[in-house]
Amino acid sequence: MARLLNDDIVQQVRDLFNESLKEPVALIYFNTQQDDCMFCSETQQLLEEVSQISDKISLDIYDLDKDTEQVTKYKVDKAPAIVIAAKGGDDIKDYGIRYYGIPSGHEFSSLIQDILQVSERDSGLQPATREFLRSLTQPVHLQVFVTPTCPYCPRAVILTHRMAMESEMLTADMVEAQEFYELANKYGVSGVPHTDINDGRGTVVGAVPEEHFVAEIRRALGL
The missing domain is CATH 3.40.30.10 (Glutaredoxin)
Incomplete structure (x- = not known):
């Protein structure tokens, strides 16, 4: 091979x-x-x-x-x-x-x-982000839908994976949208990167700054 x-x-x-x-x-x-x-x-x-x-x-x-x-x-x-x-x-x-x-x-x-x-063994995230993630008491599941040709997708994937390093309450998945197209359709993915938060409770479209992502997680959790 x-x-x-x-x-x-x-x-x-x-x-x-x-x-x-x-x-x-x-x-x-x-x-x-x-x-x-x-x-x-x-x-x-x-x-x-x-x-x-x-x-x-x-x-x-x-x-x-x-x-x-x-x-x-x-x-x-x-x-x-x-x-x-x-x-x-x-x-x-x-x-x-x-x-x-x-x-x-x-x-x-x-x-x-x-x-x-x-x-x-270190996420490299900002202190405020670390503090927020370590204080989580509700589970957070992030699904970042990507395609191999998307130049902006790695920013979203790497950020969410760094977030996962900071909290046992948070898991972060990269999901290749073409391989799992039914899942992508379920969450209405029309462009990438597209991040679903907790099965539709929140959405982040595009590669956004760390603070913006944290704000969207807060909103999805009702904090």
Whole structure:
């Protein structure tokens, strides 16, 4: 099978990892043998190639339909699914960072930036944002709908994933709109990035500043 990442990309990522990858990171991948999974094999291959670039990155692969214990543990409900988590020895810290669909095109940069951010064990968010997120008492589920050709989508994906690092009450999913078009239609996605907050209670359209996103979450929660 032909490689997905050419030599130039691999070298760029290797240089970035050598310079900035701090602590171990776990990539946890869920595939399925169902025929309707458009890019399950390609997503697995992509993660294998990325994980081979640094010995600080591990990759665990599970079957959505068979590995029920892991599916329940990570609360994934569709495939391809990627969890990016912190790893310390045998311990895994799940921040609630999810990818549903292949992180290709512009979203490959989201994947790499998320790996680096998790390796830092720090979200890099503003103090006021951290304080708000850590004070959450209601669950928050963010679904960021994207396409691989969208140049603005990584900003929204990376921001929501950083938010997930700050609160156990918040999970953030990248959802590739073309692979999961029925879900995109359910939430009325007509342009990307389009972020749904708590199953229709709030919406953020476009890549907006951190403060704006926090305000929309507050509004959706009635705060």
